[in-house]
Amino acid sequence: MSGRVSGLVALVTGAASGIGLATSRHLLKSGAKVGAIDISTNLKSTCDTLGKEFGSSNIAYLPCDVSDDDALKSAFKETKEQFGSLDIVVNNAGIFDEDNWGKLLKVNLQSVISGTYNAMELMSPDKGGVIVNTSSIAGLRPGTHLFCPAYSAAKSGIIAFTKAMKNNLELRGIKIRINSICPAGVETPLVLEAAKLFYSMPQPIIDAVTASSSTEVMKPEFIAEGIMELITDASKNGAILMAEPDKGFTYVEE
Ligand SMILES: NC(=O)C1=CN([C@@H]2O[C@H](COP(=O)(O)OP(=O)(O)OC[C@H]3O[C@@H](n4cnc5c(N)ncnc54)[C@H](O)[C@@H]3O)[C@@H](O)[C@H]2O)C=CC1
Numbered sequence: 001m002s003g004r005v006s007g008l009v010a011l012v013t014g015a016a017s018g019i020g021l022a023t024s025r026h027l028l029k030s031g032a033k034v035g036a037i038d039i040s041t042n043l044k045s046t047c048d049t050l051g052k053e054f055g056s057s058n059i060a061y062l063p064c065d066v067s068d069d070d071a072l073k074s075a076f077k078e079t080k081e082q083f084g085s086l087d088i089v090v091n092n093a094g095i096f097d098e099d100n101w102g103k104l105l106k107v108n109l110q111s112v113i114s115g116t117y118n119a120m121e122l123m124s125p126d127k128g129g130v131i132v133n134t135s136s137i138a139g140l141r142p143g144t145h146l147f148c149p150a151y152s153a154a155k156s157g158i159i160a161f162t163k164a165m166k167n168n169l170e171l172r173g174i175k176i177r178i179n180s181i182c183p184a185g186v187e188t189p190l191v192l193e194a195a196k197l198f199y200s201m202p203q204p205i206i207d208a209v210t211a212s213s214s215t216e217v218m219k220p221e222f223i224a225e226g227i228m229e230l231i232t233d234a235s236k237n238g239a240i241l242m243a244e245p246d247k248g249f250t251y252v253e254e
């Protein structure tokens with residue numbers, strides 16, 4: 001799968017808000033059909049709004065808890081059944097909840113792994129496809145994200161999984177590309193949760209994080225542009241794309 005997304009079928013998790021919503025909108029604007037997965041009650045109104053703008057036959061409303069493997073598999077199958085194929089998957093849903101780290105690992109890491117296996121099962125062996133997994137700069141720099149160790153572990157896990165799976169797919173001759181995006185702070189409800197925890201930390205932690213990380217936030221639409229690049233640029237496979245307010249987009253060197 002490379003180049004234009006017009007006429008292709010995409011599935012986005014966490015589609016009701018923030019980066020997932022901006023990415024779904026970008027895909028629809030570019031002519032793709034989108035299976036929109038989210039646990040939020042806002043998903044219905046989000047799909048209605050997107051349907052009015054881009055055509056209701058181009059969006060599938062798929063309420064689902066991504067940490068429930070069976071429910072996630074059904075939602076993936078439903079997308080293929082409704083639209084006839086599955087070409088693009090953005091495993092993006094996530095939470096910021098250090099206290100509930102068991103749940104965090106399921107939502108932020110397990111669902112990315114199960115989403116990837118679902119995609120591999122449903123994408124066409126001839127046409128192939130592309131998967132983008134939303135990690136975080138916290139996954140690349142866990143040592144500076146000392147206010148959220150479990151979140152950082154989940155996001156590091158996504159990067160390791162993406163790199164290993166890229167080699168796995170390539171060596172088996174499977175025509176699926178897999179990439180990951182690693183944003184720093186993005187203006188969404190999730191970063192407000194992060195800020196709440198961050199400002200409750202002891203002063204030495206606040207000082208250490210502030211000294212090492214940007215306090216600026218980016219717009220979700222900017223991150224969606226990076227995800228679209230990872231989807232459409234056929235040369236990107238196993239790519240880890242960082243997005244930072246001061247530097248913009250940079251790829252992690254191998
Ligand atoms: N906002 C930020 O600063 C950054 C966010 N990220 C990552 O980007 C991804 C998207 O987050 P944002 O757009 O920022 O947050 P958001 O809170 O705006 O969107 C996350 C979406 O995921 C959904 N979701 C949560 N748990 C779910 C579950 N169990 N099943 C299905 N859907 C579920 C939520 O309902 C929400 O619509 C996450 O993986 C997050 O970790 C990465 C780096 C920075």
Ligand SMILES: CC/C=C\C[C@H](O)/C=C/C=C\C=C\C=C\C(=O)[C@@H](O)C/C=C\CCC(=O)O
Nearest residue numbers: 136137138184185191194195198210213214215
């Ligand atoms: C931690 C909250 C981030 C921004 C809120 C506010 O705009 C300013 C906070 C002041 C200083 C802290 C900045 C720390 C930033 C980071 O460490 C970023 O990488 C964002 C961290 C977590 C958000 C979720 C994520 O990166 O995946």
